[in-house]
Amino acid sequence: MAKGILVFAEQRDGKIKKVTYELLSASKKIANQLGEEVSAVLVGKGVSALANGLGEYGADKVYVIENDALENYTTDAYTNVVADLVKQNEPTAFLLGCSITGRDLAAQVAQRLDTGLLTDCINVAVENGQIVFTRPIYAGKAIITATIPEARPVMATIRPNVLPVDEPQAGKSAEVINVSANVGSIRTTVKDVIRQVSARPELTEADVIVSGGRGMKGPENFKLLEDLADVLGAAVGASRAAVDAGWVPQSIQVGQTGKTVSPNLYLAAGISGAIQHLAGMSSSKIIVAVNKDAEANIFKSADYGVVGDLFEVLPVLTQEIKKLKA
Amino acid sequence: MKIVALVKQTFDSEAKIALEGGKINRQGISLIMNPYDEYAVEEALKLKEKHGGEVTVVTVGPDEATEAVRQALAMGADQSILVNPGTEDIDEYTTAKILAKAVSGLEYDLIIGGFRAIDDGSAQVAGRVAEILNLPVVNMVTKLEVDGGKAIATSDIEGGSAVMEVPLPAVITAQKGLNEPRYPSMKGIMQAKKKPLKKIGLSDLGLDASQVAAKVKVLSYSLPPARAAGKIIPGEPAEAAAALAKALREEAKII
Amino acid sequence: MNFKLTEEQELLRKTVRDFAENEIGPKAAEMDEKEDYDWSLWDKMAEMGLTGIVFPEKYGGAGMDYISYALATEELARVDASSSVVIAAHTSLCSWPIYAFGNEEQKQRFLVPLAEGKKLGALGLTEPSAGSDAGAVKLSAVPDGNDYILNGTKTFITNGGKGDIYVVVVSTDKAKKHRGTAAFVVEKDTPGFTFGKKEHKLGIRASYTYELIFENCRVPKENMLGSDGEGFKIAMATLDGGRISIAAQAVGIAQGAYEQALAYSKIREQFGRPISANQGIQWMLADMHTRIEAARLLTLHSAYLRDAGQSHTKESAMAKLYAAECSMWVTVKAVQIFGGYGYSREYPVERMMRDAKITEIYEGTSEVQRIVIANNILR
Incomplete structure (x- = not known):
């Protein structure tokens, strides 16, 4: 008999990813309505110390799967151990963050369990006893609500930074259950890992993002954005135009063919606001646009707009914010 | 080497989405090959040019998806299979089951597809195909080399990238940056009409609809609430920038 | 009757549209501003086979029909008229007469590299005092042993200077007027063949x-x-075919300007609503759209006749006349819809308006087209 909501507790380098807390908070709400409990699965090497903290965010149980072979994410090993755990516990739903890892793992596990999977959801709720997910399609130009009526578990990945995190209940602990791992054979070998060293937050997790487009006119001018990012503690993003021009790496592209972000504040400088860009950032809470073209499409989506030369606006903005924050 | 490229026909990214009778109105929407699948086809063709062999394009979709397949053939793919599932009520599970069945009837060293489609953006079909065929998968690949029964793939991972080695056959999904897809040449367009394009249905694969029935049920379609245009902060650039900083602090309370 | 494009024609249209929008579009304004062509685009067009669409594969072409050629020309012109001019002058005015009138040896030597895009072609017909009156060419060719000695000048030669291969119409016997003319293929760097000034043009x-x-x-x-x-x-035979490509070019310029104006009319707000809500703008857009469609049908019909091996002198003239005048009219309206912004080089419609004008002039002015049409219906 299926029971409970299971959350994939994503961690990297010994730190729980924020989306895990978002998942737990959301799961707690639906579990309460369904009269079920919330559990989490934590996978890695030397991660058991992280398990208890998950209780404060709403996990009743935490399954810990530890193994040397699980230190870094591999599709094969993680699929094997997570799918086994899900099979044994038969949860009603299994939720993951829509990160690179979560998306990769979810597809494999869903297929192994012969179930459905809704990707990149922005809301989850209970309606008529069913868990209903909301997700954008066609690059955010339409929204669907959908369920998985029969197959179990119901599976979904949830877009990071969209759902709220409830205040943690200090001292609340979770039942920690160590699960022996049958890692199985890992067919891929990691030859090298290239980490992007950046003191700034990751785009998909950042609360504030400052992005530049064609109007930045050249790679050297991204310094203006970096200065602003420094005072805001923001991540730096870019539009496709800036990436295609070779000014900045593809890894910071926001939009349909780049990353989908939902920060509290998104500042678009010299970005015209093509639909492909909006697809990646329109779920941001506050959008600010700086563009010298008063007709630029971006102003239609912006909460605040400044029509003016970004080369004049950005330095002043950086100084003013520095003053306010001082 | 024998390469299978998985492609999907999608709405043009510029398409304006409207609802009709509670569903997406497909009327007048121009259709394109999913851009990520273009990367996949291009990579397959480059591998073929380097190592010899052939490229087979496989798609699941209505008959009109022929256009996307023809484009792949015009780019240089050798043959193609279009499986029409006979219903629009399909999900990623359905598509993956059909693709895997169609591919299992072919010889292949490598299966390559886009890492996601720009319409539903679900990024799971290729991974599911790998699982069904019991093949290793490397997603979001930005660099690929094939050498002696194995592939070396650079893929996006959290916070960076990883270089992975994987034995063939394997499933690879293409991320932007892998290559610059070629435009079909005029000669290619002319030759495409002479290349095999096999149109089949579920029964030709020995499948019946119940075996591939969708797991996901869509309850409703809606359009996102329009973002209300906000306010333009007036004044000279410096003046406006100062006012903006103040508004973000005091009004939006966000910094 | 069948107005449906074939699957190949549809794919060609889409391919050329994507290419034009992605590769040429971002450069069009700058090329116009600098009065210089980015020849790396030529190499890309050659790679795609846009440099020899209508010629058989054995001569390095793609073996497509004239309808395909017209579609490709329209799609290039929709984004950048200059690119369509480069291709049209090369294909219709240089490669085609070699294909139609050259012997096998000439085709192998000149047509194959032209169609493959390894060489760029041009036609030397117009002279300072022989424009529409092509029989009045003065450039003289006097036999000398196994050679001819050429003396004189040609003017307003598209692809001149950059072109590698020129079809040059000469007078071998002035007394015989147009019956005393011949056409030669002359290669760049032939001793005695040089270039004069580069023309600075409106469009x-x-x-x-x-x-x-x-x-x-x-x-x-x-x-x-x-x-x-x-x-x-x-x-004359060359210009018959050339008119189809100029008509297609005119349709493309008009289509590009119309699409810009249509999109702008929906986003530009005045008095609290988009200007497209005003009937004055709506009627302009309706007329633009209708005229373009009529021009396109005339153009594709003349291409169809050519593909069918039928006479199309009158139809090509009609298509070129109507499409050119449509293009001029539509681009003027597009600038009007854009208002002050339309007059600014920030937006492409003023370029399109400047580009449109030439279609009423070259390869036979609108007046000459009317003469051709009148001669056909009155005889």
Whole structure:
């Protein structure tokens, strides 16, 4: 008999990813309505110390799967151990963050369990006893609500930074259950890992993002954005135009063919606001646009707009914010 | 080497989405090959040019998806299979089951597809195909080399990238940056009409609809609430920038 | 009747549209501003086979029909008229007469590299005092042993200066007027063949327009297309086909301007609503759309007749006349819809308006097209 909501507790380098807390908070709400409990699965090497903290965010149980072979994410090993755990516990739903890892793992596990999977959801709720997910399609130009009526578990990945995190209940602990791992054979070998060293937050997790487009006119001018990012503690993003021009790496592209972000504040400088860009950032809470073209499409989506030369606006903005924050 | 490229026909990214009778109105929407699948086809063709062999394009979709397949053939793919599932009520599970069945009837060293489609953006079909065929998968690949029964793939991972080695056959999904897809040449367009394009249905694969029935049920379609245009902060650039900083602090309370 | 494009024609249209929007579009304004063409685009067009669409594969072409050629030309012009001019002058005015009137050896030597895009072609027909009156060419070719000696100048030559291969219409016997003409293929760097000044133009500014100067330029007899006396005939047949590509170019410019104006009318707000809510704008857009569609049908019909091997002199003239005038009219309206912004180089419609004008002039002015049409219906 299926029971409970299971959350994939994503961690990297010994730190729980924020989306895990978002998942737990959301799961707690639906579990309460369904009269079920919330559990989490934590996978890695030397991660058991992280398990208890998950209780404060709403996990009743935490399954810990530890193994040397699980230190870094591999599709094969993680699929094997997570799918086994899900099979044994038969949860009603299994939720993951829509990160690179979560998306990769979810597809494999869903297929192994012969179930459905809704990707990149922005809301989850209970309606008529069913868990209903909301997700954008066609690059955010339409929204669907959908369920998985029969197959179990119901599976979904949830877009990071969209759902709220409830205040943690200090001292609340979770039942920690160590699960022996049958890692199985890992067919891929990691030859090298290239980490992007950046003191700034990751785009998909950042609360504030400052992005530049064609109007930045050249790679050297991204310094203006970096200065602003420094005072805001923001991540730096870019539009496709800036990436295609070779000014900045593809890894910071926001939009349909780049990353989908939902920060509290998104500042678009010299970005015209093509639909492909909006697809990646329109779920941001506050959008600010700086563009010298008063007709630029971006102003239609912006909460605040400044029509003016970004080369004049950005330095002043950086100084003013520095003053306010001082 | 024998390469299978998985492609999907999608709405043009510029398409304006409207609802009709509670569903997406497909009327007048121009259709394109999913851009990520273009990367996949291009990579397959480059591998073929380097190592010899052939490229087979496989798609699941209505008959009109022929256009996307023809484009792949015009780019240089050798043959193609279009499986029409006979219903629009399909999900990623359905598509993956059909693709895997169609591919299992072919010889292949490598299966390559886009890492996601720009319409539903679900990024799971290729991974599911790998699982069904019991093949290793490397997603979001930005660099690929094939050498002696194995592939070396650079893929996006959290916070960076990883270089992975994987034995063939394997499933690879293409991320932007892998290559610059070629435009079909005029000669290619002319030759495409002479290349095999096999149109089949579920029964030709020995499948019946119940075996591939969708797991996901869509309850409703809606359009996102329009973002209300906000306010333009007036004044000279410096003046406006100062006012903006103040508004973000005091009004939006966000910094 | 069947108005449906074939699957190949649809794919070609889509392919050229994508190429034009992605590769040419971002450069169009700058090329216009600098009055210079980015020849890396030529290499890309050659790679795609846009440089020899209508010629058989054995001559390095794609073996497509004229409808395909017209579609490709329209799609290039929709984004950048100069690019369509480069292709049209190369294909219709240089490669085609070699294909139609050249012998096998000439086709192998000249047509194959032209169609493959390894060489760029041009036609030397117009002279300072022989424009529409092509029979009045003065550039003289005097036999000398196995060669001819060319003397004189050609003016307003599209692809001049950059072109590698020129079809040059000459007079071999002034007394016989147009029956005393011939067409030669002359290669760049032939001694005695130089370029004069580059023209600075109102529109299609990225395309090269040069004066050709022949001073005792020795060209072997084997470079003559057809036979002596056929120069005028070759020129006229060439222009018949050329008119289809100019018509397609005019349709493309108009379509590009119309789409810009349509999109702008929906986003530009005045008095609290988009200007497209005003009937005055709506009627302009409706008329633009209707005229473009009519021009396109005339153009594709003349291409269809050519593909069917039927006479299309009148139809090509009608298509070119109507499409050119449509293009001018539509682009003027597009600038009007954009208002002050339309007059600014920030937006592409003013470029399109400047580009449109030439379609009423070259390869036979609108007045000459009317003469051709009248001659056909009155005879």
